[in-house]
Amino acid sequence: MENKSKAKELKDDFWKSKKLLVTTGKIADDIQGDSSESKGPTLKPSVTDLREWDMKLLKRYTPFYAPFCDMCCLCTYGKCDLTGGKKGACGIDIEAQQARIVLLACCIGSAAHGGHARHLLEYLIAEKGEDFPIDMGTNIDIEAPIMRVVIGKKPRNLGDLKEALDYLEEQMVHLLSACHTGQEGKSIDFESKALHAGLMDDLGKEIGDLAQIAALSMPKGEDAPLVELGLGTINQEKPVILCIGHNVAPGASIIDYLEDHGLDDDVEVCGICCAAIDITRYKPGAKVIGPLSKQLKFIRSGVADVVVVDEQCVRTDVLEEARKNKAAVIATTDKICLGLPDLTGVNTDKIVKKLVNDEIEGALILDPDKVGEVSTRVARQIAEERKSLKKLPDLQEIQEMAKECTECGWCVRVCPNNQPMMEAVTGAAEGDFSKFIELYKYDVCYTCGRCEQECEVNLPLISMLTKVGEHYVKDEKFNIRAGRGPVQDVEIRRVGAPIVLGDIPGVIAFVGCSNYPEGGEDVAKMAEEFLERNYIVVTSGCGAMSVGEYRDGDGKTLYEKYSGDFDAKGLVNVGSCVSNAHIPGACIKIANIFAKKPLEGNFEEIADYILNRVGACGVAWGAYSQKAAAIATGVNRWGIPVVVGPHGTKYRRLFLGRADKPENWKINDLRTGEVVQGEPAPEHLLYAAENREEATVMIAKLCIRQTDTPKGRQIKLNHYLDLHKKYFGILPEDVYKFVRNEKDIPITYKKEVINILEEVGWEPRALPQEPSLMKFREEKASDKGDSK
Amino acid sequence: MNERVIPWQPTVIAGPKQALLVTPETAEMMIVKAKRPLIVVGPLINDNPAQVLVSKIAEKWNIPIVSTGDAFKSLTEAGVPSKSYGLVEIVNLLKDPEWKGVSGEGNHDLVLFIGVIYYMGSQGLSTLKHFAPHVKTLTLCKFFHSNADASFPNMKDEEWLKYLEMLAKVD
Numbered sequence: 001m002e003n004k005s006k007a008k009e010l011k012d013d014f015w016k017s018k019k020l021l022v023t024t025g026k027i028a029d030d031i032q033g034d035s036s037e038s039k040g041p042t043l044k045p046s047v048t049d050l051r052e053w054d055m056k057l058l059k060r061y062t063p064f065y066a067p068f069c070d071m072c073c074l075c076t077y078g079k080c081d082l083t084g085g086k087k088g089a090c091g092i093d094i095e096a097q098q099a100r101i102v103l104l105a106c107c108i109g110s111a112a113h114g115g116h117a118r119h120l121l122e123y124l125i126a127e128k129g130e131d132f133p134i135d136m137g138t139n140i141d142i143e144a145p146i147m148r149v150v151i152g153k154k155p156r157n158l159g160d161l162k163e164a165l166d167y168l169e170e171q172m173v174h175l176l177s178a179c180h181t182g183q184e185g186k187s188i189d190f191e192s193k194a195l196h197a198g199l200m201d202d203l204g205k206e207i208g209d210l211a212q213i214a215a216l217s218m219p220k221g222e223d224a225p226l227v228e229l230g231l232g233t234i235n236q237e238k239p240v241i242l243c244i245g246h247n248v249a250p251g252a253s254i255i256d257y258l259e260d261h262g263l264d265d266d267v268e269v270c271g272i273c274c275a276a277i278d279i280t281r282y283k284p285g286a287k288v289i290g291p292l293s294k295q296l297k298f299i300r301s302g303v304a305d306v307v308v309v310d311e312q313c314v315r316t317d318v319l320e321e322a323r324k325n326k327a328a329v330i331a332t333t334d335k336i337c338l339g340l341p342d343l344t345g346v347n348t349d350k351i352v353k354k355l356v357n358d359e360i361e362g363a364l365i366l367d368p369d370k371v372g373e374v375s376t377r378v379a380r381q382i383a384e385e386r387k388s389l390k391k392l393p394d395l396q397e398i399q400e401m402a403k404e405c406t407e408c409g410w411c412v413r414v415c416p417n418n419q420p421m422m423e424a425v426t427g428a429a430e431g432d433f434s435k436f437i438e439l440y441k442y443d444v445c446y447t448c449g450r451c452e453q454e455c456e457v458n459l460p461l462i463s464m465l466t467k468v469g470e471h472y473v474k475d476e477k478f479n480i481r482a483g484r485g486p487v488q489d490v491e492i493r494r495v496g497a498p499i500v501l502g503d504i505p506g507v508i509a510f511v512g513c514s515n516y517p518e519g520g521e522d523v524a525k526m527a528e529e530f531l532e533r534n535y536i537v538v539t540s541g542c543g544a545m546s547v548g549e550y551r552d553g554d555g556k557t558l559y560e561k562y563s564g565d566f567d568a569k570g571l572v573n574v575g576s577c578v579s580n581a582h583i584p585g586a587c588i589k590i591a592n593i594f595a596k597k598p599l600e601g602n603f604e605e606i607a608d609y610i611l612n613r614v615g616a617c618g619v620a621w622g623a624y625s626q627k628a629a630a631i632a633t634g635v636n637r638w639g640i641p642v643v644v645g646p647h648g649t650k651y652r653r654l655f656l657g658r659a660d661k662p663e664n665w666k667i668n669d670l671r672t673g674e675v676v677q678g679e680p681a682p683e684h685l686l687y688a689a690e691n692r693e694e695a696t697v698m699i700a701k702l703c704i705r706q707t708d709t710p711k712g713r714q715i716k717l718n719h720y721l722d723l724h725k726k727y728f729g730i731l732p733e734d735v736y737k738f739v740r741n742e743k744d745i746p747i748t749y750k751k752e753v754i755n756i757l758e759e760v761g762w763e764p765r766a767l768p769q770e771p772s773l774m775k776f777r778e779e780k781a782s783d784k785g786d787s788k
Numbered sequence: 789m790n791e792r793v794i795p796w797q798p799t800v801i802a803g804p805k806q807a808l809l810v811t812p813e814t815a816e817m818m819i820v821k822a823k824r825p826l827i828v829v830g831p832l833i834n835d836n837p838a839q840v841l842v843s844k845i846a847e848k849w850n851i852p853i854v855s856t857g858d859a860f861k862s863l864t865e866a867g868v869p870s871k872s873y874g875l876v877e878i879v880n881l882l883k884d885p886e887w888k889g890v891s892g893e894g895n896h897d898l899v900l901f902i903g904v905i906y907y908m909g910s911q912g913l914s915t916l917k918h919f920a921p922h923v924k925t926l927t928l929c930k931f932f933h934s935n936a937d938a939s940f941p942n943m944k945d946e947e948w949l950k951y952l953e954m955l956a957k958v959d
Contacts, residue, residue: 064876064879064880064915065915065918065919066876066879066911066912066914066915067802067914067915067918068802068911068914069802069803070802070803070804070805070914070917070918071802071803071804081803081804082803082918083803083804083805083917083918084805084921085921094918094919095919413796413797413798414797414798414799416797416907418796418797418906517905646905646907646908647907647908649876649907649908649911649912650907650911654876656876656877656880658880658881660881660887687874687876688874688875688876688908689857689874690830690831690856690857690874690875690904690905690908691831691857691858691905693831693857693858694856694857694858694874698874727858727861728858728860728861728872729860729861729864729865730860730864733872
């Protein structure tokens with residue numbers, strides 16, 4: 001509440017004033033909502049307020065474009081052919097068009113998280129009230145690091161989150177409008193806007209996760225329990241409700257309904273994708289089927305009696321697929337209505353009756369509480385009748401189907417990864433199901449279903465794969481640590497210094513979807529490699545589930561083997577997609593807690609600190625969605641590099657550094673006021689690797705930072721050299737670029753490294769004390785003077 | 789449409805500009821004409837007979853090899869020298885006309901690709917198609933690459949290896 005009053009004249013013994021404007025309420029709010037830190041220059045930054053920072057990043061990490069399409073088909077002037085330097089009818093060139101599509105993707109991704117946060121917040125406020133406190137417990141003071149930096153306020157209750165969401169929505173309108181024909185014209189400015197969309201994505205995720213953690217009592221950074229994962233965890237004798245998507249509200253209401261009616265043990269509640277993770281954060285008794293790659297397989301298996309979909313990453317043909325085996329479908333948000341009748345206002349008994357009697361294919365119910373009751377009652381009533389649909393067909397039946405194959409080979413050609421589906425089918429025709437099993441395990445085939453669309457004899461290839469897989473591996477059970485949410489401040493106090501100095505060689509976050517080139521095992525193997533090497537490994541979303549589906553040589557999952565602490569050798573599952581906000585959040589906390597950088601309105605200084613000092617690297621090995629584009633772009637703006645898998649090149653843009661150009665790595669030493677020669681660390685900001693081996697080596701390299709102490713640099717280089725030797729057979733040629741003086745050389749490789757240094761005529765160089773992309777104080781002062 | 793010139797993954801078709809279908813003879817003419825050719829070898833031909841044939845092609849015309857992914861190790865074990873880059877790194881360098889090339893003598897004017905993951909290779913070829921008019925691209929895979937300037941057709945292994953043998957054959 002803000003009140004303003006103007007006094008024409010004010011006189012007393014202490015001061016005199018005229019035309020004094022007195023504002024009350026707002027100041028009080030600010031004091032209440034603020035720490036005592038001074039505010040930085042970019043509170044609620046507009047689309048252009050952080051442009052200067054973006055340009056610094058983009059100068060060093062130049063956008064690399066790989067057009068997916070040679071044309072623009074966004075307006076009716078087109079299609080326009082943009083090859084050979086040709087411009088479109090509106091004047092746009094191929095670079096700007098790629099950047100425009102990147103911005104569009106980031107806007108879509110960010111809007112998905114922002115919309116999700118809005119849904120959640122409105123629902124939770126309706127349930128709990130605006131005054132419901134955001135209490136993150138005694139170990140977390142900085143409950144919303146992104147919001148503190150961007151909005152400049154400490155949210156104390158659910159209602160306080162609305163201001164941040166309002167700001168985000170305003171920014172999103174401006175960003176999306178820049179994609180319109182005849183708006184932005186330069187690729188570099190499209191990129192700056194994409195980075196802003198990424199920042200809005202970070203903010204939206206933080207709002208969403210904070211709201212659900214606070215209001216639904218999800219873990220607040222403390223150690224979370226192990227929860228069951230895998231198809232084998234489902235008791236098919238019970239009615240089964242499957243939740244797909246990202247919004248926890250419908251799933252939570254199902255769990256509440258079961259508890260309230262003493263039915264917890266009578267019905268199985270499970271999830272696919274982030275909805276799975278979040279329902280287990282709400283109640284660990286729920287079960288995780290697995291990542292996105294399980295979706296079509298599990299629906300086709302017929303195990304689920306009721307399929308509840310909410311938002312994001314749900315197959316758009318879910319209704320058609322579920323109906324093939326008479327499962328009931330309930331859509332629960334405005335994002336996915338599936339052409340179903342809106343029965344939100346209809347009496348529950350009537351909805352149940354219609355669904356049980358198969359009068360309707362499914363229902364749109366926009367009231368989560370009603371979803372809880374309807375889905376439970378329907379599942380319990382139709383489960384018995386559906387039991388026959390859950391039975392596995394005889395393998396002989398599959399063998400007979402396989403004999404129909406004409407060996408045209410198109411199933412392989414249209415597969416995103418050219419996996420050998422035809423070989424699997426021809427093998428099955430001979431009674432050899434081994435290739436099908438190989439495709440089934442670790443979701444090497446992630447069941448997109450394109451092969452079926454192409455098959456000239458209409459073989460139900462995914463159903464065949466599903467059934468073969470179930471015969472051999474249906475009882476497999478794994479586990480995953482339930483998402484713990486944020487990293488606690490106390491943990492940052494413990495690891496801030498070792499991360500910045502390099503004693504902990506890096507923080508590596510495996511995030512994102514399951515568009516893996518060779519199955520989810522690659523993600524788990526990368527995680528294992530870095531856990532064994534003392535890195536902190538963070539997981540979220542589908543990546544977290546893929547890590548859980550792997551057992552080491554001792555038969556343990558990595559979640560069983562490693563603790564959930566944010567510390568060296570810790571395997572930290574932060575949670576779902578929205579929980580990704582805690583990853584840049586932890587880096588921001590390092591800048592604040594360890595280095596005392598003020599948060600409020602201080603984006604550039606914080607991001608500059610993270611870029612130059614915090615050895616963190618994101619890995620989105622199976623990134624496929626627009627959300628993943630926004631997530632990567634968002635953390636890039638904070639100075640965190642990201643490695644994506646080979647499909648990541650289809651995002652059309654990477655941010656690559658040029659290590660061969662020393663002039664690109666000059667850096668300001670703010671302590672000495674000198675421009676000094678820095679090193680290519682991190683070398684790239686967004687990099688696509690061709691396979692796991694290449695990615696593993698690159699991830700280790702991207703954890704190197706300018707401020708590593710000699711001991712820290714030795715540790716980091718040791719891992720980089722070790723991994724390079726393991727996967728490439730020799731030491732990396734570019735090691736000399738990361739040796740500042742002889743103290744940096746790892747003891748194990750001293751002789752070999754010195755040989756390389758001598759070969760290239762290496763000279764030692766001074767370490768910058770305060771490396772920064774920011775301007776020197778005098779330059780800033782001069783700029784201010786110019787603007788007056 | 790001739791199945792041999794439908795891109796191996798059909799949906800990588802980007803627009804009106806398509807690669808020229810080439811035989812080993814045409815490929816040879818392109819190599820002969822080039823001043824500074826380069827071969828980029830990806831991990832799909834690790835431990836494949838094609839690897840030996842590629843090394844013979846490189847030897848025949850004295851063409852330097854860049855390996856991508858983890859192909860370096862496999863090539864080294866096969867006795868084939870190469871310089872290791874990430875695929876996106878080498879493409880990024882190639883698109884810079886000022887880059888001095890792997891031998892430091894100037895950027896390359898013809899790049900032969902083989903063994904790179906198909907869709908990723910297609911993206912890299914797209915980059916060069918649009919942003920590197922100074923570089924011609926030729927793909928020696930058994931898959932037709934529409935984003936290249938010139939490409940072998942879709943082939944089965946046997947025919948493909950014959951194509952490579954013809955190109956590697958010392959006159």
